[in-house]
Amino acid sequence: MRRAPSTFALVLMLVAAALLLALALSGALQRRFGRQVVSDSYGRLAIATVLATDELAARPQDPAAREVLGSLHLLGVQLSNAQPPTPSVRRLAPALTAVARTIGTMLGDPTRVVATQTPDSQLWIRSAHDPARWIVLRTPSYRPRLLDSALLLSVLAGLIALAAAGLAARLLTRPLERLAAQASALLAGAPTDPGLEGSPREVRRLADAIGDAGERLRGVARERELMLAGISHDLRTPLARLRLALELGDAGDPGRRAAMVADLEELDSALEQCLAFVREGRDEALQSTDLSTLAGQLLALRLRPDDWQLEGPGELLAPVRPILLRRALGNLMDNAERYGAPPFAVSLAREASAIELRVTDHGTGAAPELLPRLGQPFLRGDAARGGGGSGLGLSIAGRAARLHGGELLLANRPGGGFVAAVRLPIPPR
Structure with missing residues (x-):
């Protein structure tokens, strides 16, 4: 026969599943909100960088402009007259796609923005002054570190959730365990264990119900014992009279026969009352x-x-x-x-x-x-x-x-x- 799980295991799994589901939903909402924040904030910074770089590139004879372009080059901002590379077969990171969409919306022309990931993430924005020139922004990928951090956080969150679920399950099932241990004593008429006084209301009500059921069962048992004793007492006298009458041969005497019939009616009445009492x-x-x-x-x-x-x-x-x-x-x-x-x-x-x-x-x-x-x-x-x-x-x-x-x-x-x-x-x- 398959062994049924304990209440502690069921409550533990239920609470753990609820906590893990809450963590998963919270993580999903946090990623979605974080992606929106990153795309908005990074997109504005990228627009500012692109506009400034485009204006500086339009003044190649200006020494100050060339100096600033050199500084931007060191920061990962490049100018290229080549066409953007073909995006890799791999699906682009959701954050990169969101940033590219935000930049295209702010520029008013989404076709001016191309996002690539070969293997580093890059944003190619076409210049407003020279359609053949592209401004390339290198976006460092933190995805591996984010994955490692997310995995570590998930493991820690899972352990915390299991610990919290175990504590909650223990607090919920301990009163039931105490009640199960005392159920036999309650049915036998023992007073309620003082340890159940701090239990949840439903556990205390169940303990009272068990005590009441035990009292009713004991009352029924006492009534049955009393009924059996009463039947044996009530039947003994008329049966003895009938036996004596039969031994003496009184069945032929009409008066004696009437007395025997009265004894039989008394027996029948007593049995009928007992049956009515039991039913x-x-x-x-x-x-x-x-x-x-x-x-x-x-x-x-x-x-x-x-x-x-x-x-x-x-x-x-x-x-x-x-x-x-x-x-x-x-x-x-x-x-x-x-x-x-x-x-x-x-x-x-x-x-x-x-x-x-x-x-x-x-x-x-x-x-x-x-x-x-x-x-x-x-x-x-x-x-x-x-x-x-x-x-x-x-x-x-x-x-x-x-x-x-x-x-x-x-x-x-x-x-x-x-x-x-x-x-x-x-x-x-």
């Missing part, structure tokens, strides 16, 4: 549902529907997960019948920012010390209210409320009894 209902899509109709259907399925009252508007539409909310509301109604006393009521109300589904009973309520813990998986209210159950009804209702962005509210009624309310936020229109 969570996240995969169910939101649908516009009439909550009044949903509550009315649940009331019609009760064994003693006359003990129940439905209070609220005739229609209350809301985007919910109908199967999950139906199970949550049904669990609250089961708890009311199991732990409370009639009359029971289901109330639906729409407020400015939320919808509330409330289930109330007139029983003894929950013990004050137990009330803050209600809703934990497999926690039963038997000690305060009596009855059986799997201990998952309120947990499923609370999870359903949270999946809708709401909350489950549990409280004792001031006049006696218990109230469980699912409060769902209303999405903005």
Whole structure:
């Protein structure tokens, strides 16, 4: 399997490429600007030299003129009646071509200027007084030295760019390396390493996200362990009764048979609640549902529907997960019948920012010390209210409320009894 490059290598190559590209662009712009400056400044000096030489050459009898021409000859300015040599096959230097173009433009006649490079660079300018005479300016070539200097500067710039890229890459990837080294500890619940406090904001957010994910995973693991323990406890008693009944041969007795069927229904109910707790209902899509109709259907399925009252508007539409909310509301109604006393009521109300589904009973309520813990998986209210159950009804209702962005509210009624309310936020229109 091909090994993927490290983050440090990727960042190093990226920063180095960016710096080298910037240096290349800067060098190209500098050469272009330098060529323009050289052609303009050198072209003006060449024009001045050519005009002065042409005027002095027009006065061959003047001793002062001959003396100045001699000095100019020593400086590389010559007069020639021969034709300019044919330019070499090699392409002329860009700077020489630019200077020749500038001189021709200033003279007003580009045909008077010929640039050659055989091998030294020369500029031939035709005299304005004598078309057969040419003024030759020798332009020394600094190209080899410039190439050497440019190569040296490029090497130095490349080394500096690589050093800067390495430093930048190290500064960028060091927090990621520390985070990778601490990721397992963060998932296990360890506090964030103080060394990450000075890291970039994205690294700190990633560390917090890993810590939150670890907390959720540990919570899920605890719930699974608790669920397995609860299942083993809840199934043991009815299975023992069924085994004893079968050993005693009670299947022929109608009363004993009804008790066995009740045990089987209890087993089925416990398993159904556990499966509902595990599935969570996240995969169910939101649908516009009439909550009044949903509550009315649940009331019609009760064994003693006359003990129940439905209070609220005739229609209350809301985007919910109908199967999950139906199970949550049904669990609250089961708890009311199991732990409370009639009359029971289901109330639906729409407020400015939320919808509330409330289930109330007139029983003894929950013990004050137990009330803050209600809703934990497999926690039963038997000690305060009596009855059986799997201990998952309120947990499923609370999870359903949270999946809708709401909350489950549990409280004792001031006049006696218990109230469980699912409060769902209303999405903005």
